[in-house]
Amino acid sequence: MLKTNLMRILYCNKYNFRFSGTEAYLFEAMDLMRSQGHEVALFSMADRRGDPTPYDRHFVKHIDFKSPGSTPLTRIRHAAHAIYSVEARKKLCKMIMDFRPDVAHIRNIYHHLSPSILWELKAQCIPVLYHLNDFKLVCPSYNMVSKGRPCEKCMGGKFWNVLTEGCYPGPKGSAWMLAAEAYVHKWLRTYEKCITRFLAPSRFVRDKLIENGWDGNRIEVLHHFQRLSSHVSLDLSAEAPILYFGRLSPEKGIVDLLYAMQRLPDISLLIAGDGPQRTDLEYLSATLHLTNVKFTGHLQGDALDKLVSSARFTVLPSRAYETMGKTILESFARGRAVVASDLGSRRELVQDGKTGLLFRPGDVDQLSQVIAQLYQAPDVAARMGADARDYVRQNHSQESHYLELSRIYSELSQGAKYSYATRPLRVAFIGGRGVVSKYSGIETYYEEAGKHLASRGHEVTVYCRSYFTPPLSKYKGMRLVRLPTIRAKHLETWVHTFLSTLHAMCSHCDIVHFMPRDRRCSHLFRDWPERRPW
Secondary structure: OOOOOOOEEEEOOOOOOOHHHHHHHHHHHHHHHHHOEEEEEEEEEEOOOOOOOOOHOOOOOOOOOOOOOOOHHHHHHHHHHOOOOOHHHHHHHHHHHHHHHOOOEOOOOOOOOOOHHHHHHHHHHOOOOEOOOOOOOOOOHHHHHHHHOOOOOOOOOOOOOHOOOOOOOOOHHHHHHHHHHHHHHHHHOOOHOOOOOOEOOOOOHHHHHHHHOOOOOHHOOOOOOOOOOOOOOOOOOOOOOOOEEOOHHHHHHHHHHHHHOOOOOOOOOEEOOOOOOHHHHHHHHHHHHOOOOOEEOOOHHHHHHHHHHOOOOOEOOOOOOOOOOHHHHHHHHHOOOEEEEOOOHHHOOOOOOOOEEEEOOOOOOHHHHHHHHHHHHHHHHHHHHHHHHHHHHOOOHHHHHHHHHHHHHHHHHOOOHHHHOOOOOOEEEEEEOOOOOOHHHHHHHHHHHHHHHEEEEEEOEEEEEEOOOOOOOEEEOEEEEEOOOOOOOOOOHHHHHHHHHHHHOOOOOEEEEEEOHHHHHHHOOOOOHHOOOO
């Protein structure tokens, strides 16, 4: 691969282990960038299922939104955390100070990390690449599906429909939280203000965002990359099964697949995966007496590799749009054709009659016919699988993906107003009586030093005593914070320094310059960095 300028890249994702295809891509991308000499780090939620990293101490504490027996107060706290997590923002602040990234790559941050971290990245002048792995920006329940069919009722910011449509399968209170989250960040304009560029995994996703009013000039399309598998079986037995692998949830259309298999008793189906619908699907399979269907549970690595390679072809009957069919690419990489519903991003991958076959979403009759047609023509299925593998080699290689992704990182980093190393400092002066009025050399020093720092673009805050400094919000480019104190000889400096310190601890200062008259105050606050609450 061609070498590019080396960078420090911060990836943000709520899970630190391979929970789904989102994480599978994330860790593969991190490994890819690391292999080319870039420094990468992950900001996430603490979870023992993840591999340890040098930055685990900065991770958000583990939180389980579905924990049984939660009290009403706990649920309220969880809702507040999901909408805007102060903890996550503070943790990220420390992470940034430690890792000093050139660019941030955002994947799945909702609820456990929350969009609050986007504001911290903006405050730190770090360019943000927001990689879309769902439709959350236009649909509070992520997947634009209601009652088993595509739904676009929330388009245009009509997020209240998540309450009336019953599209979210969880508790009603969770649906209220999803609507609140969507409206809060719409009103704050979080994504418009904090995201430098959006990255869509398919043209379909980009088009949907543009339909919803998003600026197409800020959205790039970059398909996922896919490694070619070394397990490619060409000689399959006459009884080779067909395969579904992936998440077992209602929008995936597996119920349609089971009803189709009822009409195809001579064809075996393997279902590899897990999810919230597994128990219901197993019950339906037993009710329909489907002796030709077997559930294998969740598989990964070599076990999944061998299973896909032993299948005649794979089936993806999803009723959802899907941002990008990673299981399609994984099938192609193993030389397997795909039967897929003709909907959303799948049309960009499955070329009907060349790399697989398409059917109308939810049409069980057509699905069963297409499966039978391809199964009874093994030579055609093998040819389609070979074409599919060539398609991945030509269009989804690691090399081309790396060059495009590193180009985007480089453009974001070079286009940033400041790098982390050169961005304006946020300096607070504590200890003097204030500015404007002169009392001693301390006030004169604050005024002169602060004025020069402000003229160079730094953010300067001067803590003033309310009785001493006129009621101004700014003076010579410096922000003035007027706080009260007790006007007594032995308490005035102590009280004002204490209040000023508490105020500064709730701000995001890079440097706090203490110059109290009473040296005992200096000793009290000498451990400032360690005593900050984040």
